[in-house]
Amino acid sequence: MRGSVHAPRFFSVPLKGHHGHSRDLSPLLQAHRSRALKCAADPIQFQRAIPMGCALEPARPLRSSDLFNEFALSPPLLKAVEALGYTEPTPIQQRAIPVVLEGRDLMAAAQTGTGKTAAFALPLLERLLKNPVQQRAPRALILVPTRELAAQVSDACRVLAKQLPVRGVLIYGGVSPKPQLDSLARGVDLVIATPGRLLDHLESRAVDLSKIEMLVLDEADRMLDMGFIRAIRRIIAALPAQRQSLLFSATFSEEIRTLARSLLRNPVTIDVSPRNAPPELVDHSVYHVDAAAKHPLLTRLIVDGDVRQTLVFTRTKHGANRLAERLQKDGLSVAAIHGNKSQGARTRALDDFKQGRIRVLVATDIAARGLDITELPHVVNFELPHVPEDYVHRIGRTGRAGLRGQAVSLVSRDERDRLRAIEKLLGRPIPVAA
Numbered sequence: 001m002r003g004s005v006h007a008p009r010f011f012s013v014p015l016k017g018h019h020g021h022s023r024d025l026s027p028l029l030q031a032h033r034s035r036a037l038k039c040a041a042d043p044i045q046f047q048r049a050i051p052m053g054c055a056l057e058p059a060r061p062l063r064s065s066d067l068f069n070e071f072a073l074s075p076p077l078l079k080a081v082e083a084l085g086y087t088e089p090t091p092i093q094q095r096a097i098p099v100v101l102e103g104r105d106l107m108a109a110a111q112t113g114t115g116k117t118a119a120f121a122l123p124l125l126e127r128l129l130k131n132p133v134q135q136r137a138p139r140a141l142i143l144v145p146t147r148e149l150a151a152q153v154s155d156a157c158r159v160l161a162k163q164l165p166v167r168g169v170l171i172y173g174g175v176s177p178k179p180q181l182d183s184l185a186r187g188v189d190l191v192i193a194t195p196g197r198l199l200d201h202l203e204s205r206a207v208d209l210s211k212i213e214m215l216v217l218d219e220a221d222r223m224l225d226m227g228f229i230r231a232i233r234r235i236i237a238a239l240p241a242q243r244q245s246l247l248f249s250a251t252f253s254e255e256i257r258t259l260a261r262s263l264l265r266n267p268v269t270i271d272v273s274p275r276n277a278p279p280e281l282v283d284h285s286v287y288h289v290d291a292a293a294k295h296p297l298l299t300r301l302i303v304d305g306d307v308r309q310t311l312v313f314t315r316t317k318h319g320a321n322r323l324a325e326r327l328q329k330d331g332l333s334v335a336a337i338h339g340n341k342s343q344g345a346r347t348r349a350l351d352d353f354k355q356g357r358i359r360v361l362v363a364t365d366i367a368a369r370g371l372d373i374t375e376l377p378h379v380v381n382f383e384l385p386h387v388p389e390d391y392v393h394r395i396g397r398t399g400r401a402g403l404r405g406q407a408v409s410l411v412s413r414d415e416r417d418r419l420r421a422i423e424k425l426l427g428r429p430i431p432v433a434a
């Protein structure tokens with residue numbers, strides 16, 4: 001592989017504000033350990049049949065002795081895993097890593113927070129390392145729906161590939177294409193990209209995808225929701241037919257299955273997400289309240305509850321801006337993130353929130369999707385989502401890393417039907433706050 005004689009440098013385009021953030025790993029490890037043990041006691045999670053006409057990975061009970069060094073991973077990757085403090089693979093990692101190392105196609109149902117990034121990044125990097133090839137064109141492509149997720153995936157890959165002679169590039173819109181073009185011209189092994197900008201580079205022949213050996217579609221359901229299907233199909237058309245493909249999605253809708261059928265060859269299917277169930281560590285409740293009283297109630301909940309950090313969801317970009325302005329007038333430190341904000345503003349807001357410089361982050365569903373904010377104790381649904389499944393995604397932002405989270409929904413009269421749809425999906429009512 002090129003560059004092996006030089007000090008390994010993964011990303012030639014460093015992303016400001018997205019350098020690997022330090023994390024207190026002990027609660028994470030505890031969470032994964034307890035999750036792993038719980039899953040071992042609950043074989044249904046691993047045996048759910050998926051009517052896709054593809055092989056379901058045979059359920060294997062999880063053992064507490066399952067460790068990373070039982071996978072056929074090279075020492076530098078094992079070292080990176082150790083440096084991150086991961087001792088035990090999460091359920092998706094246990095299932096996916098051996099399958100991907102074998103070179104099989106994979107369809108996996110797993111949400112953010114399950115450790116899915118390392119589940120595909122570790123074996124992908126291993127395969128790049130094991131079969132070195134001297135070429136300028138990239139060998140692996142990870143497609144993700146949002147810039148934030150692209151940055152997160154690239155952070156994870158950068159940390160894991162620290163000791164490897166693997167060169168990567170992060171490609172997304174809203175920023176100058178020049179550094180991306182420079183990296184592509186110098187040659188990269190791995191591309192992490194959102195579909196729109198990658199398609200631009202493809203059309204201007206700045207990127208050659210004809211040597212791609214491995215494709216990962218991360219959060220494929222969200223990519224379809226965001227209308228990327230045409231871009232994805234055009235990108236896939238530029239890839240060699242002979243390749244390994246992995247598809248990760250929080251849900252397996254009919255659309256996803258159709259995409260999977262056209263993309264994957266005899267895939268192994270893995271499902272580790274107890275879908276349509278709220279995360280076990282989240283207390284969730286609803287307040288029935290007039291639309292006009294939502295804002296004062298939210299301020300009261302934050303101020304009286306002495307809430308340090310809250311992620312607040314609105315349905316629209318306009319609603320997010322308006323609410324952020326109102327909260328600011330109440331004296332709260334707040335920022336809004338949504339698709340109309342520049343990449344710089346989104347990155348800054350997310351960083352400020354992660355670093356605790358702002359107390360409230362107001363977000364729309366798409367902007368918040370995939371955000372990995374550890375130790376986030378509070379989520380507020382200022383408005384209920386259009387799509388009931390988004391409720392599960394939203395409240396999944398809290399109660400992670402083994403910490404108890406709280407999710408509160410402010411529901412006005414005109415949202416009652418939405419609430420009923422969510423409760424139907426969950427199979428149980430959401431308690432009303434006292």
Ligand code: AMP
Binds near residue numbers: 086
């Ligand atoms: P993801 O679902 O890929 O967004 O990962 C969620 C979080 O879990 C990230 O902060 C990862 O760093 C962390 N993580 C991933 N795998 C492990 C593991 N095996 N043990 C502990 N933490 C992990």
